[in-house]
Amino acid sequence: MSHWTDQLPQHARDYIAGRTLDEVECIVPDLAGVARGKAMPASKFATQKRFFLPNTIFQQTIAGDWAEVPGDNYTEPDMILRPDYSTASAAPWTADVTLQVIHDVFEQTGEPMPVAPRNVLKRVVQLYADRGWSPVVAPEMEFYLVARNLDPAKPIEPPMGRTGRRAAGRQAYSMSAVDEYGPVIDVIYRFAEAQGFEIEGITQEGGAGQVEINMQHGAAVERADEIFFFKRLIREAALRHDCFATFMAKPIEGEPGSAMHLHHSVIDSTTGQNIFSDPQGGETATFRHFIGGMQTYLPAAMAVLAPYVNSYRRYVRHFAAPINLEWGRDNRTTGLRIPVCDANSRRLENRLAGMDCNPYLGIAASLACGYLGMIEEREPRAECVGSAYRGDEDELPETLGGALDIFEDCAPIREVLGERFCGVYEAVKRTEYTEFLQVISPWEREHLLLNV
Template sequence: MSVPPRAVQLNEANAFLKEHPEVLYVDLLIADMNGVVRGKRIERTSLHKVYEKGINLPASLFALDINGSTVESTGLGLDIGDADRICYPIPDTLCNEPWQKRPTAQLLMTMHELEGEPFFADPREVLRQVVSKFDDMGLTICAAFELEFYLIDQENVNGRPQPPRSPISGKRPHSTQVYLIDDLDEYVDCLQDILEGAKEQGIPADAIVKESAPAQFEVNLHHVADAIKACDYAVLLKRLIKNIAYDHEMDTTFMAKPYPGQAGNGLHVHISILDKDGKNIFTSEDPEQNAALRHAIGGVLETLPASMAFLCPNVNSYRRFGAQFYVPNSPCWGLDNRTVALRVPTGTPDAVRLEHRVAGADANPYLLMAAVLAGVHHGLTNKVEPNEPVSGNSYEQNEQSLPNNLRDALRQLDDSEVMARYIDPKYIDIFVACKESELEEFEHSISDLEYNWYLHTV
């Protein structure tokens, strides 16, 4: 893949600066392995140089753990002298940041080798490699995310989050009633600003719903016929939500399980596939009889255990699972069934799609999408037949069989021959090294519960 023509991108920069003479700064953004947005802030006068020559950032940006420390066992740190690579703008991502007091814009970047080829460890490039296999087949991925999050107070209590006080009633919410409109009203200014900010940034967010825990909400993104762009939108939406909430004197969390006994935050993705004529290959009056749909489901279910480390990448991710919280724990599917890992919504025949319901909101959208699409492609090309669809409560019919902790998930990923055909084994090594480093640090810590249990009892 060559670097996009500079002249085309310079036209984009010129048009934006002309339309927005008030802009003083531009944030150059790139998402790391954990989906954490990093980068640089420049003055507007430097934007043309960025479009012409890019900016330098160290390759170790993609070897950072969740705390921002370089994991040296990845080989991307001191072993290569903490050397730079070059980052170029992603077209059509230059837009305003509506929360800033000093007018500021933002621009997504992607990392390349100094010679111009994409850098293998950029999660966006990991996804592009998988998408290219569909391009070779003349197929286009159509995708959309549903992103769950909690509004939380800016002040923690004993290091633990708590729901924010309602700007209207002054009370902390305790409702667990899903879809309750009154709870939307309690935080209407913040939530409406999120939707308006998304519109201003070109992010296709079309709805917010109240989820099943206090101050928990879900934003639905409209589907787009570009899997990579769908992930760009998800990354930018998370940043937008965090900053808009902060403007309203609240924080947010996308942590998979911030509260014991309450629902976790999920990141569901809807996927359909278009052929060369723009027709959905999953279209069917009877989805169970559509061979392409069955094979896609079969491939995703077969690769699901090996995908779990990308879907649930943190220690906390696995605390989200539980039947009462509608989080699937076995590789199963069904028609319009929210207890399964892969739900096929039943609507009009041309709207048939897959809804992947396993991942947490703490997942990196690019890696999540890469893992799911790897399964889809594997299923289509090998005509993998799925098990029978589940009717009713899957938790009563299927025992938990997916990895239920990070260490087992990493082992499954590391040992998977199928995933290694889709995701560069060098990248899998880097991902596993980073996550094993985090896991080791976690396991060497001593929790409050251990002190409560053992300090004076043994």
């Protein structure tokens, strides 16, 4: 057994124990959260200490085009990739014995590559650490299982269940609804166990074929790594049973969208105490300031939390989606919710992030808003009591283009996330948005072709 395998987490060592490791996938998440990298024989991986990829992988759009970044010389220099062995995880869907290893990305000077999403999140976490804080995150992942769709012009349909009928919507928390696609859920559990992931729970959401997975709370980077791995895991589990898993924000017309709810708390790095609670168990000023930062800066972060044109179709009144920046206690109509919890676990749930966002960037942007609120001592508005859907204020951007305009103009958010990252991200997203605007939709053909 090669010496490098001694650095692997226990679940990875257990997976390859007594077997010949065939292949290692050297991967990094790009701006969309897609795994980029290279696969190689395990014997080759064992002899190399670093790997290379061109920096343009972070300039690729979701459609496969390339954004023009101001000031770029377009020589495609290599970045240096170094394995983070703590992330090593099984790829149990492969035919041979394979491990995935997330790599950290560096410039040739040795500095962290500032556009790499994992480095963006590490940058934000370090800002917390510099003040003696450690952010804690607990994500909720919503997604749809859908029938195989080979024609982009055809609407997406729910999957066929074990009863021979298509999954039905408006069956939130129904155990029978989950049982309809139980074989897929079983594979998800099996893959997760092989990868060392612990699932808090799986529930049926309100959409037809819509599922939610709750994950344990923990350190920000580790939770983002887990979501990154989980999205691939879930897609592979669905393919085992002749359906697709999609993390689109709004895949099916008339059904609720899919969110990545982010529960945030912050720990004092020295004492281990939750800084959102005082010694008597009450809420601290710091907690209020965290909420105030969310209300102040989330509009500028929406381009990261809702990164595609489809993302904005999720924000529909009464469709289990937040359309505001109100905060409330145990109130799911607000964009910012304080769940029922004791003083030690006091936290804020950001309900705005879509499941289509890059988990590293979504968590980084959300934490950035709270961080700015704490250091600027931003006070929140009064608590929303009752339905937040009654408000008429348009606080959030309604399109990707509008979100990018706010993102471009918000100096504090750009400083926290890093100006170089923000420049590349904005260029990629504006390229995607421009391409979308050239597409003529079926609605336009149906209603405008002969009527205007």
